[in-house]
Amino acid sequence: MLRHAMRARGLDAMLVSSPAGIRYLSGFTGSSGFCVVTHRGAWCLTDPRYRLQVREEASGVRPVVVRGGFASAIARHRLLRGCRWAGVEEGDLTFAAYRGLRKESAPCLLKPAGEVLSHLMGRKDAAEIRTLRRAVEISDEVFRDVVALLHPGMTERDIAAEISYRQRLAGADGDAFDAIVASGWRSALPHARATGKRIRSGEIVLLDFGCSVGGYHSDMTRTVVLGRARRSVRVLYQVVLRAQEAGLAALRAGRAAREVDAVVRRAITREGYGRYYPHSTGHGIGLRVHEQPRLAPASSDRLEAGNVVTVEPGIYIPEQGGIRIEDMALVTETGSILLTSSSKELVIL
Amino acid sequence: MLRHAMRARGLDAMLVSSPAGIRYLSGFTGSSGFCVVTHRGAWCLTDPRYRLQVREEASGVRPVVVRGGFASAIARHRLLRGCRWAGVEEGDLTFAAYRGLRKESAPCLLKPAGEVLSHLMGRKDAAEIRTLRRAVEISDEVFRDVVALLHPGMTERDIAAEISYRQRLAGADGDAFDAIVASGWRSALPHARATGKRIRSGEIVLLDFGCSVGGYHSDMTRTVVLGRARRSVRVLYQVVLRAQEAGLAALRAGRAAREVDAVVRRAITREGYGRYYPHSTGHGIGLRVHEQPRLAPASSDRLEAGNVVTVEPGIYIPEQGGIRIEDMALVTETGSILLTSSSKELVIL
Numbered sequence: 066m067l068r069h070a071m072r073a074r075g076l077d078a079m080l081v082s083s084p085a086g087i088r089y090l091s092g093f094t095g096s097s098g099f100c101v102v103t104h105r106g107a108w109c110l111t112d113p114r115y116r117l118q119v120r121e122e123a124s125g126v127r128p129v130v131v132r133g134g135f136a137s138a139i140a141r142h143r144l145l146r147g148c149r150w151a152g153v154e155e156g157d158l159t160f161a162a163y164r165g166l167r168k169e170s171a172p173c174l175l176k177p178a179g180e181v182l183s184h185l186m187g188r189k190d191a192a193e194i195r196t197l198r199r200a201v202e203i204s205d206e207v208f209r210d211v212v213a214l215l216h217p218g219m220t221e222r223d224i225a226a227e228i229s230y231r232q233r234l235a236g237a238d239g240d241a242f243d244a245i246v247a248s249g250w251r252s253a254l255p256h257a258r259a260t261g262k263r264i265r266s267g268e269i270v271l272l273d274f275g276c277s278v279g280g281y282h283s284d285m286t287r288t289v290v291l292g293r294a295r296r297s298v299r300v301l302y303q304v305v306l307r308a309q310e311a312g313l314a315a316l317r318a319g320r321a322a323r324e325v326d327a328v329v330r331r332a333i334t335r336e337g338y339g340r341y342y343p344h345s346t347g348h349g350i351g352l353r354v355h356e357q358p359r360l361a362p363a364s365s366d367r368l369e370a371g372n373v374v375t376v377e378p379g380i381y382i383p384e385q386g387g388i389r390i391e392d393m394a395l396v397t398e399t400g401s402i403l404l405t406s407s408s409k410e411l412v413i414l
Numbered sequence: 415m416l417r418h419a420m421r422a423r424g425l426d427a428m429l430v431s432s433p434a435g436i437r438y439l440s441g442f443t444g445s446s447g448f449c450v451v452t453h454r455g456a457w458c459l460t461d462p463r464y465r466l467q468v469r470e471e472a473s474g475v476r477p478v479v480v481r482g483g484f485a486s487a488i489a490r491h492r493l494l495r496g497c498r499w500a501g502v503e504e505g506d507l508t509f510a511a512y513r514g515l516r517k518e519s520a521p522c523l524l525k526p527a528g529e530v531l532s533h534l535m536g537r538k539d540a541a542e543i544r545t546l547r548r549a550v551e552i553s554d555e556v557f558r559d560v561v562a563l564l565h566p567g568m569t570e571r572d573i574a575a576e577i578s579y580r581q582r583l584a585g586a587d588g589d590a591f592d593a594i595v596a597s598g599w600r601s602a603l604p605h606a607r608a609t610g611k612r613i614r615s616g617e618i619v620l621l622d623f624g625c626s627v628g629g630y631h632s633d634m635t636r637t638v639v640l641g642r643a644r645r646s647v648r649v650l651y652q653v654v655l656r657a658q659e660a661g662l663a664a665l666r667a668g669r670a671a672r673e674v675d676a677v678v679r680r681a682i683t684r685e686g687y688g689r690y691y692p693h694s695t696g697h698g699i700g701l702r703v704h705e706q707p708r709l710a711p712a713s714s715d716r717l718e719a720g721n722v723v724t725v726e727p728g729i730y731i732p733e734q735g736g737i738r739i740e741d742m743a744l745v746t747e748t749g750s751i752l753l754t755s756s757s758k759e760l761v762i763l
Contacts, residue, residue: 094607095605096605112692112693113692113693114604114605114692114693115603115604115605116692116732117602117603117732117733118603118605118606133712153509155508155509155510155513156508156509156510157508158508158509159504159505159506159507159508159509160502160504160505160507160508160509160511160512160526161504161505161526161528162509163509163512164504164526177509177510177513179510222582222587223583225582226579226582226583229578229579229582229588230575230578230579230582233571233574233575233578234572234575238571238592238607238608239574239578239592243587243588253466254464254466254467255463255464256444256445256463256464256467257467258443258587259587343461343462343463343465344461344462344463363482383465383466384466
């Protein structure tokens with residue numbers, strides 16, 4: 066698959082430096098690695114700390130344990146012998162690493178080609194979808210449990226700690242990202258952290274979290290109110306919910322990703338809240354929390370069967386509060402399959 | 415301080431793209447940001463999601479909320495007006511971001527200069543040291559509590575979940591990294607993850623974890639045995655402990671960082687275990703878990719007062735087990751101050 070895509074782009078080699086890309090290609094999960102794929106073979110380089118682990122985990126690639134930098138090891142082992150063009154992951158490779166590679170790869174030339182790999186990674190196979198479903202199920206289960214224990218006086222940080230702890234106990238390897246728990250006026254910060262602020266009855270509580278299982282991530286957002294919600298909040302909630310459901314209904318293989326964003330944005334703008342929706346509608350998710358396709362106004366991605374994406378509109382009124390609702394869905398030829406199963410009820414009694 | 419260092423390197427501007435660098439310069443903690451420092455001023459760019467947060471958090475820089483890429487916003491706002499050379503953080507900036515910046519910054523030229531900022535960040539001031547101490551104290555406290563609840567039958571993942579949960583409840587913002595909990599033969603993997611493996615009486619349990627407080631990190635490792643340790647393990651433990659204490663004793667401002675590594679490595683090699691010590695001796699720690707100075711054979715760093723470093727030798731015998739002991743210490747003019755206070759006893763009864 067990768068070699069086919071490489072040929073189509075005129076690449077003789079692909080240099081894979083991102084942890085997600087390395088895991089995708091080889092199964093190796095160490096923090097220090099580098100994969101080289103050419104027409105002659107595929108190698109996974111790592112350092113001596115991972116000597117045992119790379120043998121245990123990697124398949125389909127030859128493990129190479131090296132001291133010193135990966136760039137000079139590629140030259141020393143002549144892995145790019147006979148290659149004219151090698152693709153690099155320009156969105157992950159640091160500029161320093163690029164400079165080292167460029168020097169050591171000569172006469173082979175480097176070319177930005179991260180898209181070749183990320184496009185493949187965006188189309189999930191059955192095993193990947195099973196793993197993603199497991200991650201989603203854990204987050205759904207933890208949402209239900211955490212909602213049941215929410216009470217006035219808990220801090221945002223307490224709630225984040227419960228989410229993280231319970232995801233691990235339920236079988237997750239860890240959090241997909243630091244959980245966002247934002248209450249009251251702080252829910253108007255679209256990417257607030259959890260703080261020591263205590264939640265109070267009647268306040269909005271926005272929870273955005275996920276976990277990782279076997280390298281694959283879940284990501285979900287629910288916004289709830291403990292007790293009685295103000296009318297203005299209930300109205301806002303319905304606007305977001307309708308926009309989110311319109312976005313889910315718009316998913317289908319072949320559709321431009323920016324059209325899904327447009328459907329959601331129109332639903333919010335129509336109600337007069339367009340200026341309070343400052344982010345994009347969603348993103349692919351898999352071995353990376355954010356990957357292709359991007360559901361955003363300027364996206365040039367087109368949805369394909371096997372994409373797993375989030376749909377997560379929000380409205381944030383400064384100094385008052387915000388609402389966001391986020392599900393994960395699998396794109397199919399005819400539409401989509403909703404993966405997240407948590408209730409979208411606003412009020413928790 | 416930064417402008418002084420910039421002048422000494424012939425830089426008219428510094429472009430700061432790393433989350434740690436942005437937080438250091440401005441206090442802003444959003445996931446999307448970019449700082450520009452020139453002789454004319456300092457700016458912190460972010461996207462509309464962080465409109466409120468950047469105003470709340472950033473100081474000493476002018477917040478600029480932009481749509482679209484940061485590179486084009488820098489050009490549009492003419493932030494590099496009159497600048498000939500701008501430094502970039504080559505170890506953080508991706509190649510894709512570098513290409514965008516290079517295009518939009520012309521006629522100003524870019525130059526790798528991450529060291530200018532990371533060197534400043536390595537020398538902690540009193541407030542930073544207080545925050546680091548708080549992070550270390552939380553990890554020390556959690557180690558004591560978690561050791562007390564260790565019992566045969568717990569999985570590595572259960573233990574990792576307890577560590578993470580208790581660090582948050584004790585006031586941490588989150589984990590510094592996914593805790594390593596490796597038991598039995600798995601302790602021979604220097605960077606193992608926590609798995610579903612159950613710990614058994616008499617087995618080695620290696621715990622490597624840390625937390626973050628206000629952006630600053632702790633990092634510690636202890637290796638324990640539940641119940642009775644085999645004689646070979648007790649011998650190995652003493653070798654690592656003596657090497658680690660020799661490393662701590664070698665810390666002092668003015669000393670080459672590689673000399674500290676050499677002291678530790680000699681202590682291990684002398685006992686015949688040199689080939690089982692596959693990693694470097696330690697690293698600076700602060701807003702990044704790994705930063706300057708690096709305590710490694712090839713390091714060109716020199717220790718300075720205010721550096722906070724880890725000293726963490728280990729010996730790993732394949733298929734048998736591994737031992738690692740890691741403390742954090744503050745480098746002073748005359749030596750060092752140990753920050754980690756957890757016991758280094760091997761056996762837990």
